[in-house]
Amino acid sequence: xxxxxxxxxxxxxxxxxxxxxxxxxxxxxxxxxxxxxxxxxxxxxxxxxxxxxxxxxxxxxxxxxxxxxxxxxxxxxxxxxxxxxxxxxxxxxxxxxxxxxx
Amino acid sequence: xxxxxxxxxxxxxxxxxxxxxxxxxxxxxxxxxxxxxxxxxxxxxxxxxxxxxxxxxxxxxxxxxxxxxxxxxxxxxxxxxxxxxxxxxxxxxxxxxxxxxxxxxxxxxxxxxxxxxxxxxxxxxxxxxxxxxxxxxxxxxxxxxxxxxxxxxxxxxxxxxxxxxxxxxxxxxxxxxxxxxxxxxxxxxxxxxxxxxxxxxxxxxxxxxxxxxxxxxxxxxxxxxxxxxxxxxxxxxxxxxxxxxxxxxxxxxxxxxxxxxxxxxxxxxxxxxxxxxxxxxxx
Numbered sequence: 001x002x003x004x005x006x007x008x009x010x011x012x013x014x015x016x017x018x019x020x021x022x023x024x025x026x027x028x029x030x031x032x033x034x035x036x037x038x039x040x041x042x043x044x045x046x047x048x049x050x051x052x053x054x055x056x057x058x059x060x061x062x063x064x065x066x067x068x069x070x071x072x073x074x075x076x077x078x079x080x081x082x083x084x085x086x087x088x089x090x091x092x093x094x095x096x097x098x099x100x101x102x
Numbered sequence: 103x104x105x106x107x108x109x110x111x112x113x114x115x116x117x118x119x120x121x122x123x124x125x126x127x128x129x130x131x132x133x134x135x136x137x138x139x140x141x142x143x144x145x146x147x148x149x150x151x152x153x154x155x156x157x158x159x160x161x162x163x164x165x166x167x168x169x170x171x172x173x174x175x176x177x178x179x180x181x182x183x184x185x186x187x188x189x190x191x192x193x194x195x196x197x198x199x200x201x202x203x204x205x206x207x208x209x210x211x212x213x214x215x216x217x218x219x220x221x222x223x224x225x226x227x228x229x230x231x232x233x234x235x236x237x238x239x240x241x242x243x244x245x246x247x248x249x250x251x252x253x254x255x256x257x258x259x260x261x262x263x264x265x266x267x268x269x270x271x272x273x274x275x276x277x278x279x280x281x282x283x284x285x286x287x288x289x290x291x292x293x294x295x296x297x298x299x300x301x302x303x304x305x306x307x308x309x310x311x312x313x314x315x316x317x318x319x320x321x322x323x324x325x326x327x328x329x330x331x332x333x334x335x336x337x338x339x340x341x342x343x344x345x346x347x348x349x350x351x352x353x354x355x356x357x358x359x360x361x362x363x364x365x366x367x368x369x370x371x372x373x374x375x376x377x378x379x380x381x382x383x384x385x
Contacts, residue, residue, distance in 0.1 A: 003372035017369070022172045046173065051369050061375060071333055075342050083357060084345055087331050090360045098368065 001098050002059070003051040006043065011036050014053040014102045021045040053102035065099040108279030114252070115288055127152050128194050132294065135190050142186060146177045149193070158196040159189065166373035167217035167236050184233050187296055191237050194293055199240075202247050203381060208336025209247070211378060213240055215334040218370040219325035222363060227317070227353050235321055238302040241290065242322050243337065245282030245303075248289060253278065261338065270338040271307060283307050309346050320352045332364065334371055 001016040011034055019028040019042065027045060028038055031053075042050065055062075063071065069092065076088045131148060134140045150156055156177055163180045164173060174180050181189050203210045220239030224232035249257040256277045263273035274281040287304035298315050305312035305319035306326060312319040323346060329335065330342045350356065 001368065003369040005376055020171060024171050048173075049369070049373055051372075059375075068333075075331065075333060075340075077341060079342060081345060081347075083347070083350065084327075084331070084342060086357045087328070087360055090357070091331060091364065094361060094364045094368075 001051055001053060002055055002057060003049050004057060005049055006039070006047055008057050009034065009039055009042070009050050009052070010056070011039065013050075013056050016051040016053045019047060019050050021047060053100075055099065055101075065095060068095045068099075105279065107277075111253070111278050111280060111285075112288075115285070115292075127155060131193060132190065135186055142181050143178070145186070146181055149177045149189075155193055155196065158199075159192055162192050162196070162199070165214070165377050166370045167214050167221060167240065168233055169218070169221060169370060185231060187231075188233050188237050191234075191241075191295055191299065194295070195241060195244075198244065198247060201251060203378075205247065205250055207378070207382070209243060210335070211374070212329060212335030212337050213243055214374050214378070215329040215332075215371060216240070216242055216322065216325045218374060219328050219363075219367055220322050222366050222370075223321045223325055223353070223355075224318075226359070226363070227321070227355065229317060229321065234296075234298060235302070235318055238299050238306075238318065239322050239325055241286065241299070242303050242306045242326060243282060243286065244289060245285030245287075246337070248285050249274070249278070249282060264338050264340075270343075273338075281307070283311075307343075309348065309352070317352060320346070320349050324349050324353065324355075328360075328363065328367075332367070332371075 013034050015028055015030055015032045015034065017030050018026050019038075021027055022045070027041065027047065028034070032038075034050075034052075072088065072091055072095070076084070079085065079088075127148070131145065134145050134148065149159065159177065159180060160174060162168075163184055164170070168184065170183055174183060184192075199210075202213060217236045217239035221232050221236035224235040229235055249260065259277045260270070260273045263276065264270050268276070271281045278285075283304050283306055287300050290300045290303060298318060301312050301315040302318040302322050305316070306322045309316060309319055309323060327343060327345045327349075330337070330339055
């Protein structure tokens with residue numbers, strides 16, 4: 001998943017979570033393929049960010065899944081606390097899901 | 103030796119030598135906020151007259167670490183949504199944010215990440231005024247900024263010790279006689295900020311130091327660990343810092359909840375990254 005400013009959003013991208021307007025009203029459900037009309041409406045209703053599935057945009061600061069997992073291992077090197085290790089396991093799962101293609 | 107160093111550091115802090123200073127309008131606003139006869143509208147008017155403070159305030163109020171879905175476009179609505187206490191803190195610390203951001207982007211990103219995560223945790227356990235806890239998250243490493251700006255030589259020595267494998271808190275205590283939590287809390291107290299904020303900052307590594315606000319301090323402590331674990335921003339810690347074993351029982355959070363927490367956090371981290379990029383362009 002990626003959360004992107006509206007200006008990055010193109011037709012064909014799929015929503016990862018609901019899109020809500022400034023008043024918390026749901027404009028579009030989860031897992032919907034966005035169209036020109038959706039995007040036009042988001043502009044009209046002042047939506048700033050949309051969360052989409054996969055990694056449709058190359059952001060210069062973003063790591064690949066392999067790099068994320070490598071860095072994660074490095075941050076947890078030598079750590080033995082069972083709660084922290086549980087957090088690490090959850091993060092591994094989380095990263096794998098985050099990078100899943102739609 | 104350590105106690106002498108500690109005295110010297112305290113003396114420097116007391117005189118506020120070389121520390122970030124507050125602009126005069128901040129002093130004026132502080133008096134107004136404490137004066138019960140002054141209305142919130144009057145306070146808003148004074149803030150609005152200062153373009154620089156107004157724009158900084160609205161920008162921070164609209165950023166993802168407070169996460170209001172609605173755009174906050176006036177000082178009045180910022181006061182209404184964030185509360186006068188948070189507004190006062192934001193105005194007082196906006197110059198500090200600039201220093202953090204300019205001096206150490208890594209620490210800035212860490213701080214805003216901890217702010218966003220603190221808000222998510224505070225809401226999850228229904229702490230009152232979660233935006234105040236977000237603010238405590240934002241300021242939790244204020245002491246590190248002070249070290250970097252006002253105790254430059256000592257900060258270098260601390261960094262060298264950390265590079266050689268010394269725990270950052272121990273390194274700070276060895277060189278300065280006190281750690282960044284003590285330093286940050288000391289300055290917040292000098293500025294007469296609310297006790298809830300001071301205690302949270304003071305105890306975010308040593309929960310036993312919290313008296314009245316243990317849950318608040320634990321939220322920021324856990325948020326700090328989670329942001330290090332997720333990997334966002336940079337601090338003196340190369341590895342995930344240790345988690346106080348009582349944290350989860352104090353907050354009544356179970357480890358299974360972390361997945362939801364990371365899922366709620368991730369979109370905020372994206373927004374914060376874009377926010378930081380925008381700020382970088384202005385430098």
